[in-house]
Amino acid sequence: MKSFPWHNLLRPHPLFAHLPREELENLLQDEGSQERHYPQDAVILNEGEVGDSIFLIGSGAVRVTLRGTGGPVTLLAVLEAGDIFGEMAVLEHTPRSATVSAKEECILLEIAGERIRALLDAYPGMQVVMYTLVRDRLRQWFHRLGVGDPY
Template structure:
């Protein structure tokens, strides 16, 4: 189930997060990731858990959800091969904002905040590229959340 390093390098190189990096930087990153395997239905982390790592899906699917007052739990998205999540934990010390559960047997790579920050210090140019990509990704999610809030406010005015 564990792909060899060349396959991992190719997968990481094709991720939005690492597309702007050269081959050597991506190769260096592969040594900082740890393998993680989860069975279908297994919880990867829960909302409000302490988080300190980013995960990349190599195979399988992961459901991301949040607690909701009325429905109990709301699915935000289902992530697949090549998607990454948990990136906010690389940037802050706050609890996880959602729950992640493996929807199928899932093989992932995980990098801790400590290892990521060490990489950024060692290869500043690559680190800045990754951080800019993270910022763009988080900005897009924030805009999407803003649009949902606007739609909800507009809908609630008609009720």
């Protein structure tokens, strides 16, 4: 059961703004959409693990870190309420590109990758927003890592 007021966060969110009201209702009632609660410092996703869902932060904040090939841990980003993560693994069918942990207690909406891909196919405007989100996130990470802009 979802206790967080997800409608208030999803309706104005750029990614979900293209969805008709009934589609948004279906998304929230779908068994592929689960509310998750994480205490501070809990690991939500591990770099390299297989995953097929995205997460929307309802409250709290998460840290996105990268270890890479045994080097030091690098903080890539701190994401807060309204932010999405996990999208790269869903779009590319690849292992998780980073570790995400709860910076503070947080409430997340986990949405199955299959459901997201179906929505992207049905609503082209959603595709544009998703790919813009991924592009901007990669630019931010490349800048943070001191690597040139890939675009």
